[in-house]
Every structure is written in C-alpha cells, then in structure tokens.
Amino acid sequence: MPSLSFRNKTSFTLPLILLIFSGISLSGQNISTKQKAGEEIFIARIKQFNEFVARFNYKSDFKGNPVDSLFRVKMPREKMIPLLFDMKDLRLKNVGIKNSDDFIKTKSDFIREVIKNDLLINKYSQGIIAEARSKVLFNGEPRIVRVFLNQEIVENDMVKWTILTVKGDIFDIFKTDTSMVRFIPPSSNETDFINLKRALDDTEHLQNYASRNFEPDYLTLFFYCIKSGLIRYEYVEEVVYHIIDIPGWHFKVKEFNRNELNSGWLITDVARNNLSFSEFLKRL
Amino acid sequence: MLRKILLSGLIFSVCILLAAQTKTAVTSKQAKITDEINLSPADIEVFKEQTKQKVEEFQQYIVTLGNKDEPVEKRNMAEKEALKLFYKGAQMEISFVMADGSIQKINRPMEKYLARLKSLPYTKVIIKFYDIAYISEFTKGPDGKYYSTATIIQEFTGFSNDDIIYTDVTKKDIEIIIDIVEDKFFQEKRWKIFLGDIKATETRTTTASL
Known part of the structure; x- marks a missing residue:
C-alpha cells in the first residue's frame, strides 16, 4: 500500500525518499521500487535509540551501513540532523497559533553549532x-x-x-504552610526533647523540623x-x-510510533542549557 | 658451617624460584580467562551475522506455529524449537493504546506467548515479516555477556473463514544476548547467541466488524 507513506507529504518527505532509495541502489541493493511501503517506512524510521545516536553522529546511513563518501555528498550532516526532529511539532510550522519563531531559531542555532564544531554524542555518556x-x-x-x-x-x-x-x-508528602512557625524550641535539650514527640506528630509538616540543608x-x-x-x-x-552531552544544550528524544517516514526516536525539544548535571537533574 | 650456609642459600633460591613460577602461572591463567571472556571486534561481527540468522529462525517458527494449515506436529515442533532460542525467563511485553490514549501493557512468559499464538481463535492466520532487521552494536554488560537489540516488523492477519477480521503491524524489539555456555559433550565452553525479552509495539491495527 504505497500510498500510506506518501499520503502526508511534507517538504522533507520527497527528498528523504529519493535519498534513502538512491542510496540503496547506489550500494547495489536494488530494493527500491519493489519494496513495500511499510518496509520503506521501516528503513527511514529511527528504530532504536542506538540508531538515533548513530545517525546524529553521522556514523550510519538510513540502512545502518557506515556513512561513505557517496552518502556524504548526497546527504551532508546539515541535512541529516534536521531529519532527526519531529516534523509534526506545531512549533516548527510556518503558520498556526502554535508556531514559534523562537523555537525555529533555537533549532537552527543548535544544528549550526553541532555541524560547525562537529559535535557528537558519546553513546555511553552520563549526559x-x-x-x-x-x-x-x-x-x-x-x-x-x-x-x-x-x-x-x-x-x-x-x-x-x-x-x-x-x-x-x-x-x-509534605504540605507547605506559612501561617505557622514550626520549630523545636531552643530550650528543648534541657527537657530531653519532650517537644520531639509534638513535632513528629505534626505529620504533614515534618520538613519544617529538619535542618535547612534537608533534601x-x-x-x-x-x-x-x-x-x-x-x-x-x-x-x-x-x-x-x-x-546534555552536547555542551551548552539540552534536547529531548522520544519515540513517535506512527506509520510515516518521520517516525521512531526523534528530537522533540531543544533548548540552551548551562546547568550542572545535578542541577539539571533536579529540574527535570 | 659453609655447607650449612650454602644449603640454606640453595633452599632459599629454590623457594624464590617456585614462588615466581607460581605467580607466573596465576598470571598466565588469568590472562587466558580474560582472553576467553572478551570477544574481539571480528568475533562480534560474526555474532552480528549469526544474530540475523537467529532472528530469521525465530520468524520462521512464528510463521509455522501461527499457520493453521500446517500439521499439528509441525506446529508443536516449531513452538518447541522457538523456545530453545530464548534465554530462560524471557518475556514478551505487548503494549496497547487504549481509547483514551493511555498505554496498557501485558507481560507474558515466552512459553505462554507462543502457546497462545498457536491457539488463536481465527480459522486462518497469516504472519509475515519484513525482509529487513535492524541490529544494534553489541555492548558488554558487567556480567561479561554481550547485549544488543534487533528490531523487526511483523504483519499479522486473522481470518474468519475467508474474511479478514483482524490485522496489525507490530514492531518487535528483541533483546539479544551472547553468553558462554558449557558444551558437556565436548567438555568445552563456547559463546552462544540467545534471544531475550521482546517488546512488541503496535504500529497499525484494523479490526473489521464481523
């Protein structure tokens, strides 16, 4: 059912199809015209997160083969990276109320910086x-x-x-209540902390009795x-x-399970990031 | 006195020599084990090829055991052989998107999944797989085994007499494990590929009204 994959053509779709299959015929594996629509989608789809990293790092082509000189000519990295984004993100559309010029600019800046500095994701990064x-x-x-x-x-x-x-x-588990000051009085030590029982019975606000460094x-x-x-x-x-493995940036990748060429593990958000690892984790 | 000193010296030298030999022996033994437990990049490439074959074998068994036109004995055999491909305790996790958009997942032991597939309430079942599979690079785990994932696509069609009543297309992510097994017959250890847990995700479903 070839119409399935081509029904919702977007600006990127046609070049991608031509590229995927021209790449295949170039490598001598003549499966382009005979391939079922589903198989075409399967090839284009970013099937695993591993594959996402390989494509981002420009290590593998659409079929998982190492990027060679012919592929570099036909699909330079600056064309490859945009294909890793979720094209259905309404912020990327030129029209519509959800369109975001800021996001479009951030995305372009990110791609430009990645290409210019040849930035790669370390597959085993803590980031x-x-x-x-x-x-x-x-x-x-x-x-x-x-x-x-x-x-x-x-x-x-x-x-x-x-x-x-x-x-x-x-x-x-804790409630915030600023109407009352909750504390263990300074003289409590002299009464062997009788107040401790009172404090720990205040189950909704226990955090108020902890040290200021309590986390x-x-x-x-x-x-x-x-x-x-x-x-x-x-x-x-x-x-x-x-x-957060690309210095100065944070981006999110999630799986889009749909029957289209732009599917699988795709970038769903990108933003500048200057937080340390622990700060970033706290804010997630 | 001189003889006594020479004898002590000799005994001391022999002890040092023996100790050195023992240490060397331990070191070389460790080195051998290390060699045994690491796969070279060339070995891994061979295993990647073998993984494709294992996955194809699994697909073939699935096609056979789902096919109600095949003799029962052949389907039972396919079920038995398919199970042999898996690591003990492997599970099949199937996810469904509910009407409200939430995701429901069901986990079944591989034995139950295969048995269920064999006895689906359709008069005829056709299962097809795409010719292509994506296999990621192998990564070594802290237990010394090597891990990878193979992704395949399965098309399922269920019939009631000649009418299609259910079709779906599922993506299957199969965990691949290379582990050392002991061959009791040849009394040697060798690496072997196993299939592990499978995550099945529906990409397209059609239920025809009866």
Missing part, C-alpha cells in the same frame, strides 16, 4: 538521562512515577544502566515503599531521553 515514565500501584491505586536512569561504565569496557532518582506526586531522598523512599509493599511496580509506559 544521556533516560526518563522511564512508569505505572505503579500505590496502596493499590494506579499512579505514575518517573524513574531517571543513566549509564555507568564498569571496569573500562562494561556498561550498565543505573537509577539516578525518582519523581512523582506520590512523593509530595528529601526520593529514591531511598521509593526503594523503601517497594520493599514494604506500599508500592508495586507495574511497567514502563514511555521512555524519554534527556541529552
């Missing part, structure tokens, strides 16, 4: 943060928890993903809740990658 939006059962009720992970290199050549932190409204560790809380059976982990609903 690739995966957000696994997960379904959990909290006290039997379905809730969403965002689990953030990145990769750790073990003994030089081995890799694993590790959990950095978790976020979700189930961890918003809740949600991951420990999450592990405890799982261990105690308060939370039951179900499954990952969706994964979004936050990439």
Whole structure:
C-alpha cells in the first residue's frame, strides 16, 4: 500500500525518499521500487535509540551501513540532523497559533553549532538521562512515577544502566504552610526533647523540623515503599531521553510510533542549557 | 658451617624460584580467562551475522506455529524449537493504546506467548515479516555477556473463514544476548547467541466488524 507513506507529504518527505532509495541502489541493493511501503517506512524510521545516536553522529546511513563518501555528498550532516526532529511539532510550522519563531531559531542555532564544531554524542555518556515514565500501584491505586536512569561504565569496557532518582506526586508528602512557625524550641535539650514527640506528630509538616540543608531522598523512599509493599511496580509506559552531552544544550528524544517516514526516536525539544548535571537533574 | 650456609642459600633460591613460577602461572591463567571472556571486534561481527540468522529462525517458527494449515506436529515442533532460542525467563511485553490514549501493557512468559499464538481463535492466520532487521552494536554488560537489540516488523492477519477480521503491524524489539555456555559433550565452553525479552509495539491495527 504505497500510498500510506506518501499520503502526508511534507517538504522533507520527497527528498528523504529519493535519498534513502538512491542510496540503496547506489550500494547495489536494488530494493527500491519493489519494496513495500511499510518496509520503506521501516528503513527511514529511527528504530532504536542506538540508531538515533548513530545517525546524529553521522556514523550510519538510513540502512545502518557506515556513512561513505557517496552518502556524504548526497546527504551532508546539515541535512541529516534536521531529519532527526519531529516534523509534526506545531512549533516548527510556518503558520498556526502554535508556531514559534523562537523555537525555529533555537533549532537552527543548535544544528549550526553541532555541524560547525562537529559535535557528537558519546553513546555511553552520563549526559544521556533516560526518563522511564512508569505505572505503579500505590496502596493499590494506579499512579505514575518517573524513574531517571543513566549509564555507568564498569571496569573500562562494561556498561550498565543505573537509577539516578525518582519523581512523582506520590512523593509530595509534605504540605507547605506559612501561617505557622514550626520549630523545636531552643530550650528543648534541657527537657530531653519532650517537644520531639509534638513535632513528629505534626505529620504533614515534618520538613519544617529538619535542618535547612534537608533534601528529601526520593529514591531511598521509593526503594523503601517497594520493599514494604506500599508500592508495586507495574511497567514502563514511555521512555524519554534527556541529552546534555552536547555542551551548552539540552534536547529531548522520544519515540513517535506512527506509520510515516518521520517516525521512531526523534528530537522533540531543544533548548540552551548551562546547568550542572545535578542541577539539571533536579529540574527535570 | 659453609655447607650449612650454602644449603640454606640453595633452599632459599629454590623457594624464590617456585614462588615466581607460581605467580607466573596465576598470571598466565588469568590472562587466558580474560582472553576467553572478551570477544574481539571480528568475533562480534560474526555474532552480528549469526544474530540475523537467529532472528530469521525465530520468524520462521512464528510463521509455522501461527499457520493453521500446517500439521499439528509441525506446529508443536516449531513452538518447541522457538523456545530453545530464548534465554530462560524471557518475556514478551505487548503494549496497547487504549481509547483514551493511555498505554496498557501485558507481560507474558515466552512459553505462554507462543502457546497462545498457536491457539488463536481465527480459522486462518497469516504472519509475515519484513525482509529487513535492524541490529544494534553489541555492548558488554558487567556480567561479561554481550547485549544488543534487533528490531523487526511483523504483519499479522486473522481470518474468519475467508474474511479478514483482524490485522496489525507490530514492531518487535528483541533483546539479544551472547553468553558462554558449557558444551558437556565436548567438555568445552563456547559463546552462544540467545534471544531475550521482546517488546512488541503496535504500529497499525484494523479490526473489521464481523
């Protein structure tokens, strides 16, 4: 059903099709005209996050083969990178209320900087943060928890993903109330902290009794809740990658599951970023 | 006295020599194990080719066990052989997009998934796979095994008599594991490719009204 892939033509579609299949016939694998529409989409689709990184780094062509001189001529990197964006992003459209000149400019600046400085993503970078939006059962009720992970290199050549932190409204256990000043009085030590009982009975505002440096560790809380059976982990609903491996930039990559050439793992947002790793993680 | 000193010296030298030999032996043994547990880039390329074959083998078994025109014995055999390709405990995770846009996922042990596929309530089932598969580079895990992912596309059509009542196109991401296994017959260890968990995502579904 070839019409499927060509039904919603956008400005990038035709050049991409010509390029993918001219590339294929050039490499001597004559599958262009006979290929089913679905297979055409499958080739163009960025099927894995790994493939996204390979295309971003200009290491592989649409078929996963190493980029060669012919491909470089037909599809220079400045044409390849724009294809990694979600073309259906309404901010990129020239018309419409969601059109954003700022975003279009940011995108162009990002692409220009990547090309000019030949910037690459390190496949195993700690600056690739995966957000696994997960379904959990909290006290039997379905809730969403965002689990953030990145990769750790073990003994030089081995890799694993590790959990950095978790976020979700189930961890918003404290209420903010500025109408009352809550504290443990200065003389409490002399009464062997009788007031401690009073403070810890104030269950909604416990954070007010902690030191000014107190920062809740949600991951420990999450592990405890799982261990105690308060939370039951179900499954990952969706994964979004936050990439801060390109200096000065942050961009998001997520999977667009649609039957079009512009599908699979695509850039869904890009913005300037000057935050440190820990600050960035806090703001996610 | 001189003999005593010479004898002590000799014993001391022999001890040092033995200790050195032992250390060398340990070092060389470690080196051998390290050699054994690392795959060279050339080896990995060979395994990448073999992965394609394993995935094709799996696809062939799926086609056979889904095909109700095939003899029951052949379909049972396909189910059994397909299972042998998998790592113990491998699961199939299938995701569905619900009417409200939320995602529902179901996990099934591979045994149950294959058994279910064999007994679907259609009079006829046609399963096709695209000729192409995408296989990512292998990465070594902390357990010494090598990991990769193969992505394939499956077209499924379910019939009631001659009418198509259900079709879907699913993307399947298959975990690939290269692990060392012990060949008891030849009493040697060798690397072997296994299929692991599979994530299946529907890309297109059509349910025809009966």
